[in-house]
Amino acid sequence: MNLTPEQKAAVASWVTAGDNLSVVQKKLAEQFKLSLTYRDVRFLVDDLDLTLKDAAPKVDASDVTKAAPPPKPAAEKSAEKKGFFDKAKEKLGLAKDEVPEEAAADAEAEFADDLPPAGASTVSVAVDKATLIPGAIASGSVTFSDGVTGQWVVDQYGRPGFTKISQAGYRPTPEDAQSFMQELSRALQQRGY
Numbered sequence: 553m554n555l556t557p558e559q560k561a562a563v564a565s566w567v568t569a570g571d572n573l574s575v576v577q578k579k580l581a582e583q584f585k586l587s588l589t590y591r592d593v594r595f596l597v598d599d600l601d602l603t604l605k606d607a608a609p610k611v612d613a614s615d616v617t618k619a620a621p622p623p624k625p626a627a628e629k630s631a632e633k634k635g636f637f638d639k640a641k642e643k644l645g646l647a648k649d650e651v652p653e654e655a656a657a658d659a660e661a662e663f664a665d666d667l668p669p670a671g672a673s674t675v676s677v678a679v680d681k682a683t684l685i686p687g688a689i690a691s692g693s694v695t696f697s698d699g700v701t702g703q704w705v706v707d708q709y710g711r712p713g714f715t716k717i718s719q720a721g722y723r724p725t726p727e728d729a730q731s732f733m734q735e736l737s738r739a740l741q742q743r744g745y
Contacts, residue, residue: 555586555596559580559584559586560600562579562583562584563576563580563596563597563600563602564600564602566579567597567600567602567603567604567605568602570605572604573590573593573594573597573604574590576593576597577589577590577593580593674697674731675694675695675696675697675724675728675731675732675735676694676695676735677692677693677694677704677732677735677736677738677739678692678693678694678739679691679692679739679740679743680692680693683705685705685715687707687708688705688706688707688708689706689707689708689710689745690705690706690740690743690745691703691704691705691706691715692704692739694732694735694736696724696725696728696732697725697727697728697731698725698728700717700718700719700722700724701717701718702714702715702716702717702718702722703715703716703717704736706736706740706745712733712736
């Protein structure tokens with residue numbers, strides 16, 4: 553394809569400004585009345601030795617171990633604690649500033665299940681010895697850190713999914729979801745998948 557030096561300079565300035573191939577294609581059609589396919593624009597950019605700027609760096613989503621969840625801000629942690637102590641005070645029928653230390657300790661033991669798990673979650677994954685689900689290459693069960701159980705499958709494309717969950721509308725915490733993917737990967741590797 554033969555472009556004039558003016559057209560080449562315009563394409564170079566657009567790419568340098570951060571325009572992607574679709575925008576360059578559209579500008580060529582609007583400003584120079586050149587009808588090029590997306591592939592032709594790609595080749596043109598390559599022929600001019602231009603490098604496209606990537607608007608958002610691509611994240612490798614195939615390995616969940618690379619992305620750790622961000623730590624909770626101190627304000628969010630204190631809000632969780634506040635909710636816990638408010639429950640304890642309400643149960644004891646005390647005003648906010650009247651909680652004796654021994655009563656708070658008793659209430660903490662009673663409401664410990666209401667607190668989010670500290671640190672890493674404990675998710676257990678089991679792989680079935682035989683998979684009888686059509687279209688699945690593996691199946692098994694999972695128990696999340698909060699006691700909710702489920703049945704999982706991995707389809708022929710390697711995509712995990714759930715077939716049953718013991719609690720309707722359940723969504724695991726981000727920590728549990730990450731732990732599930734790590735444990736599932738480890739369990740499947742042990743089985744030779």
